[in-house]
Amino acid sequence: MPIKSFSKLWSSIWKYFLFILMSFVIFAGISFPIVDVPKNWYEFPNIPGLGENAKIIFFHVSTAWISVIAFLMSTIFSIKFLRKKDLDDDVKAVTSAELGLVFCILATVTGAVWAKFAWGEFWSWDPRQSSIFALLLIYGALFALRSAIENDEKRAQLSSVYSIIAFVTVPFFVFIMPRIMKGLHPGSADDSTSGPVVNFKMNSNMYLIFMLTLVAFTLLYIWLWQLGVKSGKLKNKVLL
Amino acid sequence: MDGLYHFFENNSIYVVLTISLIVWFGIFFYLKKLDKRLEKLNNSIKEVSNE
Numbered sequence: 001m002p003i004k005s006f007s008k009l010w011s012s013i014w015k016y017f018l019f020i021l022m023s024f025v026i027f028a029g030i031s032f033p034i035v036d037v038p039k040n041w042y043e044f045p046n047i048p049g050l051g052e053n054a055k056i057i058f059f060h061v062s063t064a065w066i067s068v069i070a071f072l073m074s075t076i077f078s079i080k081f082l083r084k085k086d087l088d089d090d091v092k093a094v095t096s097a098e099l100g101l102v103f104c105i106l107a108t109v110t111g112a113v114w115a116k117f118a119w120g121e122f123w124s125w126d127p128r129q130s131s132i133f134a135l136l137l138i139y140g141a142l143f144a145l146r147s148a149i150e151n152d153e154k155r156a157q158l159s160s161v162y163s164i165i166a167f168v169t170v171p172f173f174v175f176i177m178p179r180i181m182k183g184l185h186p187g188s189a190d191d192s193t194s195g196p197v198v199n200f201k202m203n204s205n206m207y208l209i210f211m212l213t214l215v216a217f218t219l220l221y222i223w224l225w226q227l228g229v230k231s232g233k234l235k236n237k238v239l240l
Numbered sequence: 241m242d243g244l245y246h247f248f249e250n251n252s253i254y255v256v257l258t259i260s261l262i263v264w265f266g267i268f269f270y271l272k273k274l275d276k277r278l279e280k281l282n283n284s285i286k287e288v289s290n291e
Contacts, residue, residue, distance in 0.1 A: 015275075019268050026264055030257045223271060230278045237285055 018219040025213040029058035032209070044206045056114045057202075058210060062217040064107040064132075068174055070100030070221060071139070075167035078160035087236055088229075090156035093163060094146065095228030099221060101139045108132050119184050128185035131173035138166050152240075 034044045034052060047054045077093035080086075111129070112122045123129060142162055149155035179187055202210060248255050 015272065022264055022268075023261060026260050027257060030260060031253060223275075227271065227274060227278065230275075230282065234278065234281060234285065237289075 014219065015223060018216060018223065021212060022216040022220065025058060025209060025216050028209045029055055029213060038203055038205070041205050045203045050118065053114060053117055056110065058213045060107060060110040060114060061210070062213050063103045063110060064174070065214055066217050066221045067100045067104040067107060067135075068170060069218065070096045070103060070225075071167055071170050073225070074100060074163050078163040081156055081160045082164075085153075087152060087156060087240075088233060090160065091232035091236065092225075092229050093160060095225055095232055097139060097142055097163060098228065099224055101136070101143070103221070104132065104136055104139065108136065115184075124184065126178075126185050127181040127183040127188065128178040131177050135170065135173050138169060142166060 028042070032042045032044055034046050034054065036046050038045050044054070074093045074096035077089045077096065081089035081093060108129075111132070115124065115126075115129075116122045119126075142159060145162055146155055146159050149158060178185060182188055248258075
């Protein structure tokens, strides 16, 4: 089989694989029952204080995961742009940053809805909530910066530099600050003592579904990114 | 049909599941269509620039 038609076939196959995988994780994440003592492979353990709310982990954590991956990819392509000055790399970087921001907003909103039922308030300036808010401002400013510059080259150059600097804050705001400060979110410094928060102990089946959800969301991100890049490149072709 | 209705009435989580799946199917097929449209547009731009 010629390489071109194989790559065309493959580009279709993985999307149908994503369709099946995402359908399965939605099905499993929503409908698999939570029981006190799981006996069957399709049962999840009951997490005290959370009950059915624990199922948010499949969708909320995945959106937060994608935002980190997207911001990382944006930084990688920004570095590539600064080295080679190819506007296609700028398109790749900005598309990834856009997706990162969208998934970051989704993580904030899903987290706030969950917080209402777990902590009693939509927003309580928990370190995790404060840090994601700071991230939204930082990456929101990237698009304000881009919209203020008309020259394509200059816009790409400045936004690449900004994107690299912005990503330096991501590990601090996502992985460090919420873990060293006391808070309500699972994984905070005082996790075992505060509020109705949980020591998140998934059984192996729940963990497997969680991992499959991460894979499904990552594939979805790749697809959305490809679409964004394609349309951005077309725009450049038509306008330049 | 009546049995299915009563099942959904008594197990509302499956109503949530059905709605979520319908939303996902809609998003998937829209993305697939968008993908094809962009590919076609890309090919026609290539053809025009080659001419």
